[in-house]
Amino acid sequence: MLDDRLTEQRNPRSESIDRLSPLEIVRVINEEDSLVAAAVGREAAAIARAVELALAAFRGGGRLIYVGAGTSGRLGVLDAAEMPPTYGTDPRMVQGVIAGGFAALVRSREGAEDHPGEGAAAMDEKEVAAPDFVIGIATSGTTPYVHGALARARERGARTGFLLCTPPSPALLEEHDVVIAPLTGPEVITGSTRMKAGTATKMVLNTITTAAMVGYGKVDGNLMVDLQVTCRKLSDRGERILMSTLELGRGEARRLLERAGGQVKTALAMHRLGVDAESARTALERVDGVVGALAVPGPGAAAAADKRANM
Numbered sequence: 356m357l358d359d360r361l362t363e364q365r366n367p368r369s370e371s372i373d374r375l376s377p378l379e380i381v382r383v384i385n386e387e388d389s390l391v392a393a394a395v396g397r398e399a400a401a402i403a404r405a406v407e408l409a410l411a412a413f414r415g416g417g418r419l420i421y422v423g424a425g426t427s428g429r430l431g432v433l434d435a436a437e438m439p440p441t442y443g444t445d446p447r448m449v450q451g452v453i454a455g456g457f458a459a460l461v462r463s464r465e466g467a468e469d470h471p472g473e474g475a476a477a478m479d480e481k482e483v484a485a486p487d488f489v490i491g492i493a494t495s496g497t498t499p500y501v502h503g504a505l506a507r508a509r510e511r512g513a514r515t516g517f518l519l520c521t522p523p524s525p526a527l528l529e530e531h532d533v534v535i536a537p538l539t540g541p542e543v544i545t546g547s548t549r550m551k552a553g554t555a556t557k558m559v560l561n562t563i564t565t566a567a568m569v570g571y572g573k574v575d576g577n578l579m580v581d582l583q584v585t586c587r588k589l590s591d592r593g594e595r596i597l598m599s600t601l602e603l604g605r606g607e608a609r610r611l612l613e614r615a616g617g618q619v620k621t622a623l624a625m626h627r628l629g630v631d632a633e634s635a636r637t638a639l640e641r642v643d644g645v646v647g648a649l650a651v652p653g654p655g656a657a658a659a660a661d662k663r664a665n666m
Contacts, residue, residue: 360495361521362548366541384550387543391551394520394537395558402562404533405516408488409567412514413448417486419567421451422477422504424468426549427492427518427556428453429460434560440589442573443581443618449564452477454500471503478507485512488532490563494520494552496527505531518559520552535559572645575600575623580646584617593619601626620646 358364369383395402409419421431432451438444454473455464467473483489489508491501496519505515509530516533517523523534537559539551568574573581578600584590590612596619597608603626615622615632623646624635642648 360497361538361540362495362542362552363546364541365545366543369543372543384543387540387551388554391537391539391554391558394539395555395562398535398537398559401533401535402559403566405488405490405535405563406566406570408514408516408532409563410570412486412488413567413571415486417484417488417513418447419449419564420481420483420487420489420508421449421492421560422474422489422501422508423452423492424454424498424500425459425463426553427494427498427501428455430553430556430560431490431492432457432460434557434564438564438568439583440585441579441582442568443583443620444568444573450481452481452504454498468498468500471499471506474500474502474504475507478504478511478513483508483511483513487513488516489513490516490518492518492556492560494518494548494556496521496523518556520548520555572643572648575620575646580620580623581644582619584612584619590617593617593622597622597626620644624649 366387368387372380372383375383412419421435422428423431428451432453435449435451438449439446453459455467458464459467478489487508489505491505493501505517508515514532516535517527517531518535520537520539522538523536528534537555539555542548542550542552544550573579578596580596582589582593584593593612594605594608597603597611598605600623601608603611611622611626612619615625615635620639621632621635624639625632627649628635628638630638638649639646
């Protein structure tokens with residue numbers, strides 16, 4: 356295969372995969388998959404830099420925007436879509452842009468990735484600006500749509516990053532504020548980057564948003580305290596968080612959560628400060644939403660909050 360992109364090279368360990376049994380195929384794939392976490396780990400410093408840029412965007416009123424095509428685009432949209440239910444974020448805070456539009460999420464539109472102008476137009480449509488951080492995702496490193504989008508994002512003043520799974524060129528490193536390149540090696544099926552490269556991409560995106568949400572005060576300890584109760588599963592999770600952290604019974608936790616309007620973080624602040632929901636939200640605003648930064652009063656206030664929660 357006369358292609359210098361790592362993702363397009365043939366994998367010598369799977370050259371005879373078409374002659375293997377199902378169990379043998381599974382083992383070959385699994386052995387290749389086991390290499391992904393280490394490849395991502397070697398990019399820890401670059402991923403941490405992306406987290407810092409995402410946090411700077413959020414704190415400056417900007418957004419984290421992913422741009423990709425095909426599998427890369429779908430993974431970006433997926434990661435963005437999971438932020439509101441997981442961390443209670445505004446849907447505009449983390450966004451995904453995919454070549455071919457949202458129809459490409461369910462039906463491939465491979466030709467859409469060939470047009471850099473459409474990527475640029477997507478950034479204009481999003482009104483990308485200086486506070487934003489835009490990450491382009493292209494495992495091969497060459498997708499025209501992504502390059503067009505990032506070039507326009509930079510023109511509009513945004514910070515930019517690039518995620519790929521082949522060695523980046525010096526020009527790419529110079530152009531962007533951060534480049535993340537987990538080198539997962541040739542795929543089991545040549546060029547099928549939905550496999551190892553796709554797995555690495557999901558791991559990197561999950562890490563960036565998770566670490567950014569921790570830094571942005573969306574987590575207390577390791578609990579998702581900024582979730583908004585919108586279904587039975589999340590209601591149960593919210594009650595269990597309150598039961599565990601505040602040592603309340605199920606009924607007490609449920610009543611406290613109801614008084615907090617279904618907002619777990621507000622409920623925590625109400626109990627810890629001994630105040631009503633409105634006062635709790637005001638207190639959280641003063642500490643940028645970080646529950647651990649609340650100045651907790653003496654035990655009398657907590658006892659009073661317990662009494663009100665049981666009424």
